[in-house]
Amino acid sequence: MLPKPSKSSHPTDKEGEMGLKVEQALHMVGGTGETSYATNSRIQEKAIHQTKSMLATAMEETYKALHPDQMVVVDLGCSSGPNTLLVLSHVLSVAAKLPTTMELQFFLNDLPGNDFNSLFLSLEGFKKRLEREIKGNLLVPYYVAGVAGSFYGRLFPRASVHLFYSSFCLMWLSQVPEGLKTENGGPLNKGNIYWTETSLVEVEKAYREQFQKDFSIFLRSRHTELNVGGRMVLVFLGRRNRTPGNGDLIHVYGLLGEALNSMVLEGIIPEEKVDTFNLPSYGASFEEVESVIRNEGLFDLDRAEIFDSSWDPFDDSKDDLYTISNHTRSGKNVANYIRAVVEPLIVHQFGAAILDDLFERYADRVSKHLLKEKVNYNILIFALKKKV
Amino acid sequence: MLPKPSKSSHPTDKEGEMGLKVEQALHMVGGTGETSYATNSRIQEKAIHQTKSMLATAMEETYKALHPDQMVVVDLGCSSGPNTLLVLSHVLSVAAKLPTTMELQFFLNDLPGNDFNSLFLSLEGFKKRLEREIKGNLLVPYYVAGVAGSFYGRLFPRASVHLFYSSFCLMWLSQVPEGLKTENGGPLNKGNIYWTETSLVEVEKAYREQFQKDFSIFLRSRHTELNVGGRMVLVFLGRRNRTPGNGDLIHVYGLLGEALNSMVLEGIIPEEKVDTFNLPSYGASFEEVESVIRNEGLFDLDRAEIFDSSWDPFDDSKDDLYTISNHTRSGKNVANYIRAVVEPLIVHQFGAAILDDLFERYADRVSKHLLKEKVNYNILIFALKKKV
Numbered sequence A, B: 001m002l003p004k005p006s007k008s009s010h011p012t013d014k015e016g017e018m019g020l021k022v023e024q025a026l027h028m029v030g031g032t033g034e035t036s037y038a039t040n041s042r043i044q045e046k047a048i049h050q051t052k053s054m055l056a057t058a059m060e061e062t063y064k065a066l067h068p069d070q071m072v073v074v075d076l077g078c079s080s081g082p083n084t085l086l087v088l089s090h091v092l093s094v095a096a097k098l099p100t101t102m103e104l105q106f107f108l109n110d111l112p113g114n115d116f117n118s119l120f121l122s123l124e125g126f127k128k129r130l131e132r133e134i135k136g137n138l139l140v141p142y143y144v145a146g147v148a149g150s151f152y153g154r155l156f157p158r159a160s161v162h163l164f165y166s167s168f169c170l171m172w173l174s175q176v177p178e179g180l181k182t183e184n185g186g187p188l189n190k191g192n193i194y195w196t197e198t199s200l201v202e203v204e205k206a207y208r209e210q211f212q213k214d215f216s217i218f219l220r221s222r223h224t225e226l227n228v229g230g231r232m233v234l235v236f237l238g239r240r241n242r243t244p245g246n247g248d249l250i251h252v253y254g255l256l257g258e259a260l261n262s263m264v265l266e267g268i269i270p271e272e273k274v275d276t277f278n279l280p281s282y283g284a285s286f287e288e289v290e291s292v293i294r295n296e297g298l299f300d301l302d303r304a305e306i307f308d309s310s311w312d313p314f315d316d317s318k319d320d321l322y323t324i325s326n327h328t329r330s331g332k333n334v335a336n337y338i339r340a341v342v343e344p345l346i347v348h349q350f351g352a353a354i355l356d357d358l359f360e361r362y363a364d365r366v367s368k369h370l371l372k373e374k375v376n377y378n379i380l381i382f383a384l385k386k387k388v
Helices: A042-050 A052-066 A084-095 A116-133 A201-225 A249-265 A271-275 A286-296 A327-350 A352-372 B042-050 B052-066 B084-095 B116-133 B201-225 B249-265 B271-275 B286-296 B327-350 B352-372
Strands: A070-076 A103-110 A142-148 A161-167 A226-239 A299-310 A376-386 B070-076 B103-110 B142-148 B161-167 B226-239 B299-310 B376-386
Touching: A042 A052, A042 A084, A042 A161, A042 A226, A042 A299, A042 A376, A052 A070, A052 A084, A052 A161, A052 A226, A052 A299, A052 A376, A070 A084, A084 A103, A084 A116, A084 A142, A084 A161, A103 A116, A116 A142, A116 B116, A116 B142, A142 B116, A161 A201, A201 A226, A201 A286, A226 A286, A226 A299, A249 A271, A249 A327, A249 A352, A286 A299, A286 A376, A327 A352, B042 B052, B042 B084, B042 B161, B042 B226, B042 B299, B042 B376, B052 B070, B052 B084, B052 B161, B052 B226, B052 B299, B052 B376, B070 B084, B084 B103, B084 B116, B084 B142, B084 B161, B103 B116, B116 B142, B161 B201, B201 B226, B201 B286, B226 B286, B226 B299, B249 B271, B249 B327, B249 B352, B286 B299, B286 B376, B327 B352
Parallel strands: A070 A103, A070 A161, A103 A142, A161 A226, B070 B103, B070 B161, B103 B142, B161 B226
Antiparallel strands: A142 B142, A226 A376, A299 A376, B226 B376, B299 B376
């Protein structure tokens, strides 16, 4: 789950075990307040900048291979905030340097609950800014369209796309994993809201298998939709090794689970509400992702990278001291960031009354976690090329 | 203007003489009340049914000529109501009869102010209904995208579209006509809100020239965007002959102008508010449309038709008596219909307080007009083929 404030929530078509359509309950927190989406999109923004060169290379190579009259580029899970048009802007500045009369068709994809209206309304202002930035006739003619639907399935006609890009979306599952119930239908992941160190071994398996299933469908769908020579650049939260590190989602959600449990102990929320709450998200390891790609056999792995990004969105330091010396403030920043994403899911399961209390408890726990050492998300980037 | 409740408003990018962005002020009346869009979309619905066979022929011929792996079809000015997906539904039922493994990409276009969110959210229910209607494997795989922007300009890459369809949109101008001011900057069309029988000759000229300019840009843009062998089916309000008939927009808006003027006489609204109010719409004659098509020289005219549709949306009778014997009720129906479209423009210029009074006066005048004889809109249909 997690870092989705700006590059949107993109899970799940099916009624999950939480008894809700996750795609409806999961959305960014509006407004411009401390816990809003607008205030909490820095991690995604940094990731987009981090992947610029890989995206540029993918575009240049696709262009050299195909010399298309029109290049079709898709942003999967575009969301509708300040970062949404960053990718388009970058794609156009790369295109401006190609020796071409090519035109660009750019598709913005997200779930049907995404605010496409505000996105479409923002395009005029975007165009004006862009014309100032990319001078005169260098700006490639471009046409923008929106596509509403889950990328765990087909979205485009066969062989109609040249380049897919997706940022901060593929750690979302299409649904809460199957198999999180005992044979009697009881909760298998009691006391937890994600796979954590205290979960049964079957819980990790359920999450892993759901990811493998979803990512396989993703790869097959995109392979069909890509033109020969087409490419993908995929950026998402995961983990460096099989063994979860200190910054892994296990801890991000583990600490949130602990905060919820402390409220169970005090009788503020009922225990079974926590027992039946599981997040539709999975931070896969680099190796797991690679193995699904290899098993499907549809793509060559051009390049792959892992980079780290501090849990605290406002920490741009290179050293390891920042979050330690700022642990109280950083705990609050992380809590705001996570709240901006999970608030609607929490409200759906537990009601709105617990929000402030819960996220204070969470901030406190995060802050203590940060005191031990600076912790980072591991962000995986894969550049893939459709096999001939 | 006029019959846009359901197939939407599609004018104007520029700041018009009304001192507003027409595309922002012009939108359908929401809800489900008597004057709402939902209640007032029957004329458009009838027109869509009326053009079914021409659209089917255009699709079949395009398919035979090109045998595309994927057919790209665009609905220009799609709006977001009950009729919006009728066209897609019809296109898919035609495709189901073609001997093909073709896939379909369908673009829904309207101005950025259109409610694409509710349109995208309605697609899931549409899909389920459709799967019941078009049985099993006959349903061609289809993919829907939205494109926000004025069709008086480019919307798609070169040669990327096979078929354009547009219903009830091309009588909208891109702006209030230029040249509706005297040399001193005063209003040229005093007392009127559209070209009427009492307008100066320059007023008709201004409206006609704006239409010619807009329609030329429309044809050039679509020509560039169409594939070789591509086609268009265009449906819009116009008039049979140069001389306006009894059902022409001259009367539709003339009577509304009269109602406004009666309120000027009673001191309810200031005279200059009427003098400076001109609608960004023009009902072109068949001959005018043909002549722009011929002058541009980009399209062959495959087929053309004119059909009549009663002013009263609820009049399905074939005879001439219906609206005469029901003139009071019909007057009210017509007033509701027009109100559902022009209300936001009226409110912008005159304020909301006058609405009920104005449309009662209007209903009364319409009813008297209908007492003379049944009056019909003239609806023009043109099927065009891109010249090689």
